[in-house]
Amino acid sequence: GPLRVLVFGAALRADSTNARLASLVARLIADTGATVDHATMHDFDMPLYDGDVEAAQGLPGGALALRDRIERSDAFVISSPEYNGSVPGLLKNAIDWVSRVRPQPFRTKHALLVSASPSLFGGNRGLWALRVPLEHLGTRVYPDMFSLARAYQAFTGDGRLVDSDLQQRLTETVRAFLTLVGADVRYVCLERR
Numbered sequence: 100g101p102l103r104v105l106v107f108g109a110a111l112r113a114d115s116t117n118a119r120l121a122s123l124v125a126r127l128i129a130d131t132g133a134t135v136d137h138a139t140m141h142d143f144d145m146p147l148y149d150g151d152v153e154a155a156q157g158l159p160g161g162a163l164a165l166r167d168r169i170e171r172s173d174a175f176v177i178s179s180p181e182y183n184g185s186v187p188g189l190l191k192n193a194i195d196w197v198s199r200v201r202p203q204p205f206r207t208k209h210a211l212l213v214s215a216s217p218s219l220f221g222g223n224r225g226l227w228a229l230r231v232p233l234e235h236l237g238t239r240v241y242p243d244m245f246s247l248a249r250a251y252q253a254f255t256g257d258g259r260l261v262d263s264d265l266q267q268r269l270t271e272t273v274r275a276f277l278t279l280v281g282a283d284v285r286y287v288c289l290e291r292r
């Protein structure tokens with residue numbers, strides 16, 4: 100069947116540029132015929148990680164929801180802001196909770212990382228920081244990443260990128276990522292026959 104890709108922006112605010120970038124990536128993925136599961140961090144509401152809470156109650160519902168949606172996907176795309184040169188606590192907290200589930204769902208999944216920021220670097224340092232916990236967990240993080248600079252001015256009214264070269268580059272990055280994921284999924288299927 101078609102590839103299944105989970106896409107979410109790692110911010111809560113309604114006007115998040117990362118939510119907008121996630122929506123654009125979701126559209127580009129759907130254009131290829133793949134199945135998109137478009138999420139927001141509001142779907143994954145959870146408290147700060149606390150080992151006592153985990154021991155008493157197990158994983159919170161929001162973490163289990165994220166676990167389920169990663170598990171049902173072949174790959175995921177995160178559009179994450181950069182906070183103080185690194186991963187936002189919200190996202191790191193979610194990864195930490197989900198990493199406690201067995202089997203641990205990040206393992207062997209493919210991930211594409213993108214970011215949006217009003218700065219000139221587009222939040223790229225945050226993505227390098229985000230690679231560390233994901234690769235630690237065994238996620239195949241795609242080597243190429245996409246960072247959208249000056250993000251408050253970057254979108255057209257219908258959610259595309261004003262700069263058509265950037266729009267093209269994002270489209271190509273998404274397609275190259277899906278080509279890799281598709282080849283890997285087919286290979287794994289052949290191996291299991």
Ligand code: FNR
Binds near residue numbers: 216217
């Ligand atoms: C920021 N911002 C920011 N931007 C950046 O490019 N590098 C950074 O290190 C930081 N640090 C930072 C820390 C904190 C605590 C906040 C709240 C913000 C600005 C950030 O990119 C901006 O708020 C974006 O709009 C956040 O993404 P969303 O909410 O538009 O998706």
